[in-house]
Amino acid sequence: MATPLNRILYVEDEEDIQTVATVALETLGGFTLRVCGSGAEALKEAPAFRPQLILLDVMMPGMDGPSTLKSLRTLPGLEKVPVVFMTAKVQAGEVAHFKEIGAVEVIAKPFDPMTLSARIQDIWNGSHG
Amino acid sequence: MVNPEAIREQLNALRQAYAEQLPGKILEIEEGWRKLDQGPWDPKAFLTFHRQGHGLAGSGATFGFPGVTERARTLDDLLKTLPGDKGPPRPEIVTRIFEGLGALKEASATSPVVSAILPPPPTTGRDDHLVFLVARDPAFAESLTDQLGHFGYAVRSFPDTAALGGAIDRERPGALIADLPAPPHDYEVLEGITGLQKVPGRRMPVVFTASRDDLATRFSAVRAGGSGYFPRPVDISSLIDQLELLTSHYSQEPYRILIVDDEEATAERFRVVVEEAGMAGRVVTDPRQISGPLVEFRPDLILMDIYMPGCNGLELAAVIRQQEAFVGIPIVFLSSETDIGRQLGALRLGGDDFLTKPIAEDRLVASLTARAQRARVLRSFMVRDSLTGVLNHSRTKAQLQIEVARSRRQGRRLAYAMIDIDHFKEVNDRHGHPTGDRVILSLSRLLQNRLRKTDIIGRYGGDEFAVILPDADGPTALKVLAEICDGFSHIRHASERGEFGATFSGGVAILTEAGDAGRLNEAADRALYEAKNQGRNRVVLAE
Numbered sequence: 001m002a003t004p005l006n007r008i009l010y011v012e013d014e015e016d017i018q019t020v021a022t023v024a025l026e027t028l029g030g031f032t033l034r035v036c037g038s039g040a041e042a043l044k045e046a047p048a049f050r051p052q053l054i055l056l057d058v059m060m061p062g063m064d065g066p067s068t069l070k071s072l073r074t075l076p077g078l079e080k081v082p083v084v085f086m087t088a089k090v091q092a093g094e095v096a097h098f099k100e101i102g103a104v105e106v107i108a109k110p111f112d113p114m115t116l117s118a119r120i121q122d123i124w125n126g127s128h129g
Numbered sequence: 130m131v132n133p134e135a136i137r138e139q140l141n142a143l144r145q146a147y148a149e150q151l152p153g154k155i156l157e158i159e160e161g162w163r164k165l166d167q168g169p170w171d172p173k174a175f176l177t178f179h180r181q182g183h184g185l186a187g188s189g190a191t192f193g194f195p196g197v198t199e200r201a202r203t204l205d206d207l208l209k210t211l212p213g214d215k216g217p218p219r220p221e222i223v224t225r226i227f228e229g230l231g232a233l234k235e236a237s238a239t240s241p242v243v244s245a246i247l248p249p250p251p252t253t254g255r256d257d258h259l260v261f262l263v264a265r266d267p268a269f270a271e272s273l274t275d276q277l278g279h280f281g282y283a284v285r286s287f288p289d290t291a292a293l294g295g296a297i298d299r300e301r302p303g304a305l306i307a308d309l310p311a312p313p314h315d316y317e318v319l320e321g322i323t324g325l326q327k328v329p330g331r332r333m334p335v336v337f338t339a340s341r342d343d344l345a346t347r348f349s350a351v352r353a354g355g356s357g358y359f360p361r362p363v364d365i366s367s368l369i370d371q372l373e374l375l376t377s378h379y380s381q382e383p384y385r386i387l388i389v390d391d392e393e394a395t396a397e398r399f400r401v402v403v404e405e406a407g408m409a410g411r412v413v414t415d416p417r418q419i420s421g422p423l424v425e426f427r428p429d430l431i432l433m434d435i436y437m438p439g440c441n442g443l444e445l446a447a448v449i450r451q452q453e454a455f456v457g458i459p460i461v462f463l464s465s466e467t468d469i470g471r472q473l474g475a476l477r478l479g480g481d482d483f484l485t486k487p488i489a490e491d492r493l494v495a496s497l498t499a500r501a502q503r504a505r506v507l508r509s510f511m512v513r514d515s516l517t518g519v520l521n522h523s524r525t526k527a528q529l530q531i532e533v534a535r536s537r538r539q540g541r542r543l544a545y546a547m548i549d550i551d552h553f554k555e556v557n558d559r560h561g562h563p564t565g566d567r568v569i570l571s572l573s574r575l576l577q578n579r580l581r582k583t584d585i586i587g588r589y590g591g592d593e594f595a596v597i598l599p600d601a602d603g604p605t606a607l608k609v610l611a612e613i614c615d616g617f618s619h620i621r622h623a624s625e626r627g628e629f630g631a632t633f634s635g636g637v638a639i640l641t642e643a644g645d646a647g648r649l650n651e652a653a654d655r656a657l658y659e660a661k662n663q664g665r666n667r668v669v670l671a672e
Contacts, residue, residue: 088186115582
């Protein structure tokens with residue numbers, strides 16, 4: 001049996017999205033969530049938190065999703081953690097690009113808070129199945 | 130633990146907060162643009178402006194503003210094309226940006242819609258509601274596309290398997306349906322599908338339809354990786370059942386395990402073990418305090434130490450079993466007891482299993498999961514309709530009472546609908562009861578597919594269904610049900626006597642100030658009667 005998914009690192013700059021995703025993932029999904037407001041904060045928090053999966057917003061001020069991913073990959077223990085991008089840009093070409101640079105999946109924004117955790121669980125099962 | 134009502138409330142509160150802040154946010158975005166427009170041009174400020182607009186596109190529909198998402202996306206698409214560092218855009222673009230902002234403002238002024246009437250998010254990754262269809266026969270392809278569409282599946286159709294691989298690389302459907310033509314062309318399709326299944330990134334669930342139903346063809350289909358085989362005319366309900374089985378991953382609430390052990394450290398360890406296995410655990414160290422958790426935690430299983438001070442496990446099990454509501458909860462004893470006679474004694478008093486301490490964690494988890502799962506299935510038989518899996522008559526009535534009370538308490542809206550298949554007796558008489566059952570099943574599937582997860586669907590008996598729509602007003606409920614009504618009328622059912630269509634009539638009623646479950650029921654029933662009177666195949670809103 002695959003290890004159950006528990007610890008998720010979530011990087012998102014917008015507060016209202018943070019809150020609704022927290023309800024969706026923590027309360028509804030039962031995951032342990034660490035929320036970071038920026039890529040820089042994620043780099044600081046990730047090594048100690050040891051996430052099993054990282055959810056990364058693409059368009060953030062300062063360090064955006066792709067460059068955060070690049071830096072995360074250089075940290076010990078985070079070389080292989082599955083990363084999922086969240087974005088309102090969902091053209092097929094862009095999705096393919098995100099996957100090329102190492103995202104296992106891309107979740108479209110806006111998302112439905114009632115089904116977000118199931119979607120994440122699916123992705124987790126898929127990346128371990 | 131997961132309490133859907135609490136979550137719904139939290140989400141509603143968030144939605145409200147978002148709605149309150151939305152005008153201010155849009156004003157700020159607009160202000161940012163005004164400044165840019167009046168100059169001097171600032172590439173950095175433009176970037177911020179673009180990001181804020183983009184942010185609204187990503188958040189709007191999550192909070193019940195699909196219109197905001199749509200308009201912000203249009204604006205985002207426009208802004209994306211502009212090289213922000215090369216100075217202000219051309220005047221006609223500036224005008225379009227202002228127009229876009231105006232449209233955004235307009236969309237923010239509408240009242241938020243409840244979450245599930247959200248537009249389906251655009252495709253990324255695997256899309257469980259996208260199906261690829263390979264069929265040489267265009268009429269068949271068109272009819273199947275249409276049928277599946279009513280159940281919420283989008284279909285991309287291909288005349289042969291040649292173009293399939295490339296298409297799969299671009300978007301991932303949840304499943305593939307392949308129609309087998311008559312030989313020798315069936316070979317091409319089978320080969321194509323087999324080849325596809327060999328490429329790791331392109332493998333996916335496949336079902337076959339075929340104009341022939343012989344063993345040889347069925348074998349070939351299985352060899353090509355088919356997980357379903359449907360002879361034509363295709364029975365749409367069975368096909369939908371199969372597709373759902375293949376594509377959906379039910380997100381189930383975790384099993385709840387109540388741990389009763391006077392030793393706190395032991396109890397906590399068990400709790401950690403069950404939680405790490407994805408179940409929810411709750412600890413009771415004083416057996417006399419068990420009644421509270423029994424009621425509010427609603428355990429699927431009780432794990433109990435057999436020797437505890439003050440009250441031993443056997444007696445406690447007997448006490449629990451005396452209460453009708455808890456008869457169905459399995460009780461698993463845990464003890465270092467190895468005497469088989471005493472173990473059997475424990476089972477006689479109402480225990481279901483006996484585990485000996487020390488026990489390996491994986492064995493504990495496996496044993497608890499299997500029992501909790503079976504207990505949940507058994508319980509669902511007691512509250513669910515055996516044919517359709519939706520709530521049964523008595524459960525639906527009870528649920529309506531609960532929802533009415535809740536709506537009153539929270540000052541929320543509530544819609545209730547009664548649905549009845551038109552001339553169902555004729556369907557049964559003409560096509561036989563098994564076909565009639567399939568028509569009922571397809572309606573229940575359609576309702577489950579089209580309604581929100583928070584809506585409650587019950588089968589009232591025979592061909593009659595009831596739907597409870599929390600948080601919905603009259604016009605919304607009417608619109609949703611009218612769409613379902615239209616969808617249902619387009620579904621083609623198959624029987625030995627050929628294909629046929631069926632319709633339903635529906636009556637919708639809204640909970641009024643003075644109303645209660647009884648009146649709601651009567652009003653919906655009257656509206657249903659009215660719908661039948663007006664000629665059927667329609668939904669009527671009660672006055």
